[in-house]
Every structure is written in C-alpha cells, then in structure tokens.
Amino acid sequence: MANKNDILAVLQVLKKYNLKGTENLLRQEANLTDIPENFTHDASDSVLQAYQSEGDPNSYESCYIELRKFVDSALDIYKYELSMILYPVFVHMYIELVYNNHEEQAKALMEKFGEEQEYYYQDDLKRLAMITKRDQMSGNDLTDTFKSNEFIIRISRDTLSLLKRHLQEKKASVVMNIINEHLYFDLYEGMARNKKQCDATAGALLGEARRQDNKVKVYYGLLKEPDYQQMTTTQAPPPEEDDDEVQDGDKPKKKKQKKDPLFSKKSKTDPNAPASDRIPLPQLRDNDKSEKIKALREAQKRVNLGPDSLPSVCYYTLLNSLYSVTCAEISEDSSLVAIGFSDATIKIWPLTPAKLRELKSAEQLKDIDRDVDDVLVRMMDDRKAETSRIFTGHSGPVYRCSFTFDRSLLLSCSEDSTIRLWSLQTWTCLVVYKGHLNPVWDVRFSPHGHYFVSCSHDKTARVWATDSHQPLRIFTGHLSDVDCCVFHPNSNYVATGSSDRTVRLWDVLSGNHVRLMTGHKASIFSLAFSMCGRYLASGGSDKVINLWDLAHGHLVATLEGHTSTIHTLCFSRDGTILATGALDCNLKLWDFSKLCEDLSGENVNVSHNPDVRSGENYLLRTFPTKQSPFIALHFTRRNLLYGVGMFESS
C-alpha cells in the first residue's frame, strides 16, 4: 500500500511538470491505469493521512487519563520507563485532534495535561499549542517532524510486555493506534531503568537514540603526528634555529637528536586511531612545519594543571560593546583575537605587541630574493602595520570566526547565509562560500586546515574544502537548527549540536552519522572534544555541561552549576581541566582528569548504560566577572587561560 502511495506521489510530480510520456509508461508498468487522471492528492496530506481518524474526539481525554492511571499504578520498577510514553502519546493525540478539526477538544487536552509533561518538553508544547487549525499544520516544522518520524523510547522487555498486555485488555484503540504508528520501542534485555536513568537521556525532540545508532566503530584516537624532526633536518632549518646563530651545519643536528623524545613521543600506534590516510590531509608546507615545531617547543614549557595548580586567567573585556558583539575567537597560538559584530564587521586585534602587517605589493614582491631564509618576513610590509584591522563584507551579524593553525586565513559565517574566507596577509576577502539556505550559525576549521565545517538554520551541517566553492559533504538528519559544530582532533569526524537537543557525530569519510547522543534538555550552543579525542563536552541553554564517551555514545557526566546559557567550553592543553563560561558571568573550572580516572575503571559496552555522574565532585572553582558574560575561552599553548567577554554596564 505504501508502495502505491509513493508511486502516486511520483505520478503527481510527473503530471505537474507535464511529462505525459513518462507518466503513461509508469502507469502501465505499475498497473495503475485505473486511477483517474485528475486525482487530487496533496503531497503534504499524504503524510498526514496517518492522522485521519474516526475516533470520537471526546474520548481522547478519557483515553489519556486511563493511560496515565495505568502508568501511575504500575510497579515502581516499571513506572518510570512507562511514563516515557505519556509525552509522545499526548503530542500525537493533540495533532490528531487538530488534524480532524476538533479545535476545542485539542485546546482542552493541552490545557489539562500540557503542564504535567516534563519541564524539558514545555518549550515544544508551547510551539505545538500555537497550532490550532488544520491548515496551520502544513509547513509547520514541528508537526512535520512529529508526523514523519517515530518517537523513540528505549524500553526493557518486561516493561513493554506489561504495556502491551494493558493495551490489549483495554482495547484502547486511540492509544493503540498512536503507539503502533508513531512510537518506536528500542527493546533491551535486563532491568527497567529508574527515574534518574530515564531522565538522563530523555529530552530530545524525538526521544532517545536507538542502540543501532551508536553501533558503528568510531576511531576516536589521535592521528600519528608526522616526524617533524625528520622534516626539519632534511629540509631548511626553521627560523627559530637562526636565533641560535649556529653557523656549523653539524651542531644543530646533534642537538636535535637529543631532543628526540619530544618530537616522537606519539610513535606508538593507537588501536582506536584512524589510518593517517583515511581522510586525505593537506601536505604540510614549510611554514606549517615551523609553526608545529614552535608549538611543540612551547608545549614543553607548559604548566601542568590539576586541582592543586589551577591556571591563571587573563580576561579581555570588550568595552563600549553592549549588545554589538556577537562572537570572539582567539587563534591557536594566542596571538590574535577576532571579534564579530552585529553590524556585520569583523575586527582583528593582536594580543601580542606585534602589529598586523600586510603583504607587499606585487611589484615589490618581485624584487625579493626567494632563496633567502627569512623570505617570509621580507614579504611583509612593515610600513603598513596597524594595531587593529576591520573586515567588512558580510551583510548581517557575524556569528562565528575561525583561524587556521598558521594564522594566514580566517573564516567567518553570518546571518546573510554565507561563509567568507579572509586572508590575514593581504587583509582582503578571498572567497564567499554560498550554499546554506539560511543564516549560518557556526563555522570551524579542521585542526589540519584545508577542510572546514559549517552549520546553519537550514538544519544541515556541511563540510567544505577551502579550494572548492561547493560543499564536499552535507550532513542532514538534525530535526531543527544545527547550532554548533566542531571537527574532531583527528579531522575524521565532525560533531554537531542542535536545537532538536541532540548531539550527533558524523563521519567525514562516509557522510553518515555514527553517533546520536540525547540528554540535553534545550538547545546546544557549544561543543569541545577532549585532548585525547575520546570525550565530547557540550553545553547550551539548559545550563548544564554533558560529557559523552564517543566509544559507545554514552552520556557519562552531567555538570551542573551554571545559571545561564553556556556559550563556550575549552579543555586545557594537557587535558586535565575543562573550563566553561556562561552568560551568568561565571567561569567554572572542572576536574576532567579525575573524571577520566573514575571512568576508566568502569566496564562499559553498547547496551549497558553507565551511571551518569553529577558535577559537584568535579567542580574545582568558580570565578565571577564584573557583569561581563563569557563569549570565548581559550587555553594558550602554555596553559594560560584567556577569556573574552563584553562589559554590560548596569
């Protein structure tokens, strides 16, 4: 039957575009010649038809009460799992009533039972309550989502059989229909979950993740770092070596051999790491190599953090910026900061005394000897150095910026639904990437450069390469805005957080989603991978930070404490501390190493949900600012923490 409907839909499309020949062929092939020529079959109606029901509109209320009574009277061990079905049944009852033009009954149902649904569903219910007419349903996001997807509930075998028995006994056709049509039970063996366990993963727009959603293996390990020492000895010495003023060619080599452990410490292969050529990565240029070496050198001077040695925090306050700043971004080496404004400009400041220099003009560049060691320095024009620069080009607020590792390029995304690539050498716009249909909320470079990911109001996230004007991958699956995205440190995966209150992990190679993680109770606005690559932290307007184990997609900890939307998360460079900043003007430091220790002892697998840890034990310290909400956090290579915020004078 469904098959027939599909063909009917195709026929309609063919008819619409007046493709008579194909239409006739298809009719013959499908034996559908008996269908009248002018069948009116509205596409949106066909999906909604499931809601066609002859049930008595007044019986819905008693049906719901009966179901609730059954849940309440169930044994405590089953009670909480059973109570999970109340919300989806309620929602679909409402939609059914509205679809069948029983406005009064629908309103009464919403007024009576809307408030008793879980608090995290209230926002959705408010949106649902807006819809009181059948014609409002066509084109509405929320009803489209509910009607075209099944609501997923994880349930133990015992609980499900209990429910089925009840439904058969009562012969409650209304509830039975809804459960059959719109609910999907993800069955598992074992004990039914308790309230806390149920609540931990509930809250997403369409229930929980299925087990099979998280079955694919994820290579969360880090890539083997190339041997920079090899490269530097065989090729030209990096600029730092010049500072040593060693004229003799042999001496630096000997020196470097002693430093061996530093450069080759990641020589062991991680079983969880992807093959280094799984995703084609860009060739490292000389500039990149010297930058990497510089980073490693600095990392050596890094302060090791812990509960007893907390980081120092340098806070950058944006003055005179009330409600005009939309984002801030600090470059990997902590030398530049980019601020995006709501008036569509981007401003770059150096955080070091060095000024922002510009590339010389083509005529001048011609005169430079290309074989000189400091050719890169000579290319820059000192006379055109400035203490800040402004990029103009977007036509709407700039929602996020991202620097490349070598600070030569900057990406920005905006409300005007474009992404722009800017050069930090010529200080001009290089490329405008058009593809998203709606405002772009977030854009992030891959840690290896070249690739970047963006996400938008159009419910997609896209992976791009800087040299192509079209996206390489489009990730669809989120049911609402994709609010934030980030590349995995090994560049093989992308994590996205959405207003449908799920976090997803996508494989860049295949474009499939490999992890679906539920548990957030509101939109997600910030994501960060741990330094080891195994854990993902996410925070958003539900004021909590959730930590996910990517190995199985489990929620492992929920850190509570903030009192407003969390817009920025950052792991320290040694991976011991998680810093979070929120609009409540508080910076909180969490002991991530302790959490990792606690987790390592646990035996987890796909089917067994570990206990979700709460945050109190891991909170190290809270630092309030003076009316300056946090919009960015950044750990320098030496583990100094930078924060950026705007001053909201009262």
Add this chain to the structure above:
Amino acid sequence: MEDKIKNPEINSQHFGTNLSLESIKIIAESIGIGNLSDSAAKELSDDISYKLKQIVQDAQKFMNHAKRTRLSIADVDHSLKIRNIEPQYGFICKEFIPFRFASGGGRELYFQEEKEVDLNDVMTSTAPKAPLEVTLRAHWLCVDGIQPTIPENPPPLSKDAQIQDSVNPIKKIEKADLKDTSGKPAIKAHKLKTHETVHIKQLAQHELSVEQQFYYKEITEACVGADEARRAEALQSLCCDPGIHEMLPRMCTFIAEGVKINVVQNNLAILIYLMRMVRALLDNPALFLEKYLHELIPSVSTCIVSKQLCQRPEVDNHWALRDFAAKLMAQICKNFNTSTNNLQTRVTRLFSTALQNDKVPLSSLYGAIEGLSELGHEVIKVFIIPRLKFISERVCNMQATDISNTERNAAGHIRALLAKVCAPVLKTMRPSPDIIEDYKRDFGFLGPALHQSVMKARQTPSTTPTASTASSISVPSVTPRITSTPIQRQISQSQPSQKFFVTKAANSPSTSSGNIVKIQQNNPQKIFIQAPKTVFVAANTQEHELEIDDLSHLE
C-alpha cells in the same frame, strides 16, 4: 522571555493566548475598514497570533546566537527575513517598550505614541555624539587559582551577600560548607560534616594574609600620619578597593579605638582624619558596614556631641569636625536605616535629648542641633523649632559680660547655625508677613536673627520646589536625609515614655568579656576606664547601644 525559560511551570497563560477581537477591530478601523464582522476578526486574530508567535520564536534563536538575553528589534527583522517577509526597516525605538497605557469607560487600551516631528528641528539640531569605539582591555581574572581583588574583578563577597550576612545570620550557618566566593576551597568543612553528628559551631577564625596585614599597617599609618599626599592615596584606596572586606572589622576597631583615645587627648587633627576614614569606608561601593555600626556610630556621635574636641576651644575650628561628623551620621542613617534597627529613630532621640537638657555644654548643644538638622527638614520642624525658645534663653545667658570668650564664641556659632538651618523650614511654616515682634515673642533672643534670615530666604527665589502650604510636608530637597515618611511619622508621634533599648540584663551574654566601656556621667575625661585588649571582638550591639545612650548624657 527570561521568565519563560526560568519558570517553565508558569505557563498556563501561554497555551492558546490570542489577540483579542477588539484589537483586531481597532487595527482594522485604523486602516479604514469600519465594520469587520466578529467571525472575520476571529479568523484574523487566530491567524495573526499564530504567525506572530512563530516570528517571535525564530527571533529568539537570533537572540541566543548573538549571546544576548534580551530580544532586539534586529532579531525580529532577521526572523522575518528567513520567512521571506520584508523586514520592518527603520523601526527604531528609543524606549524598551514603546506602548502607552490608557483606561477609561471600563476599557483598557495600549497605544503607540506618535509625536509630530518638526524636520527643521531635526535638521538644525546638533548631531548626536558618535558612540565610543569598541576597545579591548585585559586584566587578571585569576592568578594561579586565586582571584586578585582589583577593581576589574567583582568584590570577593558581593554586597548582596554582605547584606544577607548581616541581616540574616542564619544564612551563614546554612551555607557554611558551600562557601566558594572567597576564593578558598572549602574542603575542610565538608569533611567535618561527614563525621560529626552534632553540629558544633566552629570558632570563628579570622586570619589576614601577610599582604593584608601589611596593607592594614600602611593604610592606618598613612591615614593618621603627617603626609597629606599619602593620606589622600590611602583614603582613595579605602574608598575604591573592592577587596578590603576581610579587613573591615579591624579598620572599624581602629577607628573606634582611635576616637576613644584622641577625644580624651583632645587631638582634633587625628579625629578629623579618622572621620575621613569613616567617610571613605562609607563611600566604598563594595562594602556593607551594617555589622560594624556598633563601633562606628559611637565614634561618629562622639565627634558630634563631645564637650571638648580640641586643645584650645576658643581658637580651633572643632565646629567643622562636628559638621562633618553630623553629615556622616546622616549618611549612615540614610544607608542603613531599616525597620528592624530603627537607626534613625534612635539617633534622633539621642540628639533630641540633648536639646531637652539645660545643663548640656554649648559645644554639645551645637553638635546636637547640627546632627538633627542634617537629618532633614521634617526633623528640624519637629525637634528643633519647638525648642528654639529654650535654646534662645541659653544663648541669651551667654551674652552676659562675665562669660568666657569660648562660651560666647559657641553661642555665636549656635546662633548662626540656627539661622541657617531653621530659615527654610520657618519660611514654609509661618505665614508670609514676617513681623519681627512675632519672632521675638515666639523665639526670644534669637528672634531678630531668625527673622532676618527668613526674610532673606523669602527674597531669594528658591531653586528648590518648596511646598506652599504649611500643612504639607516639605520635600527635603537640599539634604534628602530622611529615607521614608513612615519613619518621620514615628518620630513626630514620638512617645518619650517608651523605653529606647532592650534592657541590658535581658540579653547580654558577654558582659564579662572586659570590653565594655563604662562612661562616667559628667566626666568625659574618664570615658575609658578599661580599654579593650582584644582587637577583634564579637559583635554585641546592645552593649554599644548603651554607649550611645550614655554619650547623649555625657555631661
């Protein structure tokens, strides 16, 4: 919007709210559609409400991504844009909510005020100031896990917390193990709690770091030292530094001790310096001094009403100190008067008793009058004006030839002061034709002087709005010291028979602690029989209240 997020439970009215039919009809009328039928209006209101809600919900997304908590007009524009609707370009509103409310005939109406704008005015007016450029400013939010107390950082203990602390001491016990604001980990308290079943109140530990001790020493030395520049710096630090909360008890004790000793030694300079310290502490926006008033009020009131404050009363200007301290007292009353501590009532009573007593020395009388006059017009009206005749007599007596120069000088000061502070009040109290005989009859010796100043006050056009009728309470616009009218009423209906303090015997657990200062009446030189040895004393306000009481009977 925030409410919605914070209280998801309170949303019954959010389900199915629609624009009223009347609104729709009014809007229809405004665009020339006179007779819109009910059903059409209903249809329209349903549709418009639905669309408006959708637009606002999308606008919320733009607000979130701009990292704001307040919806702006631009957000609504953007949300219209993604629905392919032309945004409302140029809709700029200076106020947060542009609607005005009107009601009448049982109807409530919100409307938008549209003023006619004269383009010429707009053209000729000077352009508004360009907004300041966004600048970046760095400071240390924390150094190795400890938040430095610099002006850029919030005070270690917020003022709200300080107020809570002094108003509601139970909070402290409840939150004993949750303290995190001071920047020191609170692990100890946590551990203790797990082992002990009986909650024993820990001894209050109050340790100052070496730096704080050094700071305390430097500040106190600078404040009372000879170097005026250094003192200015120190006072500046006291008045701006957010981090001196922990040293506050010591500072207050320092001031209290200093006053006690220097009032005996008649060291006017030091007393002035100490009062300036009080002023600086009062001005510090990060401090809440309520817990330390038991030390500050006696000190300040001593500087107002003490019999002698300087070595040579005939030459030295101790009057300035009294004036200054009186201002401080008024400020204290204004800041910390609550219905539970009745501060202003008690201070007023303290001063007014001095006016009842004819044995009070003239210098103290001056202080009392000054102290009262700083508290506002209503206080002057109720407490000073009825006593004018009595004061007149005392001042008149001082005109005799056998009176010392000092006394005569004091009488002159009182006369000038009364003329100054009473004139504005008398002006409103008395009907317009001022007859000098009436004044003489009503106020005795001071009559002519008062008459003169009232006449002067009437001639100068007052810049402050004064009430024209004598019956209405004048607005204390010059020195608005009185905080609320209910308190005034309390004063004006003052029941002198009512006992002022809770008797000491009722609740004074630490009388034996050796830090009570006994004040011998009629002998200010012997104020300090027993100076307290402990620097940090547990606050027991009641004992010190007695001090205030006694101070008023000093002589």
